[in-house]
Amino acid sequence: VQAAFERVLEPSLNWNLIALNLVKRIEVSGRDLEVDVNLVTRELELIDQFRIDVDALVTERLRPDSFKLRIRAVDVTSEGVSAVKQIILVGSGKGGVGKSSIAMNLAGGLSKRGYRVGLMDADVHGPSAPIMLGVNERPEALPDEYLMPVMAHGMKTMSIGYIIDERQAIDWRGVLASGTLLQFIQRTFWGELDYLVIDLPPGTGDIQLTLAKRLECA
Incomplete structure (x- = not known):
């Protein structure tokens, strides 16, 4: 799962989500997958397109029975050197x-x-x-x-x-x-x-x- 998300970019920064420490939770239960990510962008159009692109990538590469993606805007003030x-x-x-x-x-x-x-x-x-x-x-x-x-x-x-x-x-x-x-x-x-x-x-x-x-x- 993590390897698949290494291909996913933060839409406003065009950087790898894993490298930015923005993938916060990955939970696999049988053939069901849940992922929580943070995004820096606050633009709704970019967030909507991001969700569509991730859904397509996960469906193509991982083919889970169900996939739930939770997205929230990142508070960059909590990041810094924390990771x-x-x-x-x-x-x-x-x-x-x-x-x-x-x-x-x-x-x-x-x-x-x-x-x-x-x-x-x-x-x-x-x-x-x-x-x-x-x-x-x-x-x-x-x-x-x-x-x-x-x-x-x-x-x-x-x-x-x-x-x-x-x-x-x-x-x-x-x-x-x-x-x-x-x-x-x-x-x-x-x-x-x-x-x-x-x-x-x-x-x-x-x-x-x-x-x-x-x-x-x-």
């Missing part, structure tokens, strides 16, 4: 020592081993993900001021550099910086991940300590 199994922080006492290279290669290596990986470039002083990953696009906005991560090299990625102009300076310090970064990480719709690698700013101050304390990290 991430492991969070890895990569930091250093000073800048220019290869921290970002380690974070990128660690994330890329895990992805090549078949894990579902996210990469968060949280270095507000010098975001490097756009250049190192060769990405030049802004993340898609979701309801409730959430953001869709940008796909790059098989990974879900997010960076301060995707949001601001490369010539723009950021004057974030102390509690403001740590609070804003934490909110930025938690307001990215990561979906279901095995690992989320976070490239921290250099140093050992408020930002690093707050993120390490507030996030369940490896």
Whole structure:
């Protein structure tokens, strides 16, 4: 059943429902099937077409005696990093020592081993993900001021550099910086991940300590 739903896309995002952690329940009883899914879209036409497409797919591939599909609008504020199994922080006492290279290669290596990986470039002083990953696009906005991560090299990625102009300076310090970064990480719709690698700013101050304390990290 799960393999069949890996072919189903969220209609407004055009992303796999399983990867987004939007298939919430699958129950099989003999030849009867019930599935609960969440959708980000609130457009009734898209939801109606989604139901028709899923009914056709299930009938063709699984052929149950009965099929019940329950759909509800997802509250993206309840998602964030909730479906991430492991969070890895990569930091250093000073800048220019290869921290970002380690974070990128660690994330890329895990992805090549078949894990579902996210990469968060949280270095507000010098975001490097756009250049190192060769990405030049802004993340898609979701309801409730959430953001869709940008796909790059098989990974879900997010960076301060995707949001601001490369010539723009950021004057974030102390509690403001740590609070804003934490909110930025938690307001990215990561979906279901095995690992989320976070490239921290250099140093050992408020930002690093707050993120390490507030996030369940490896």
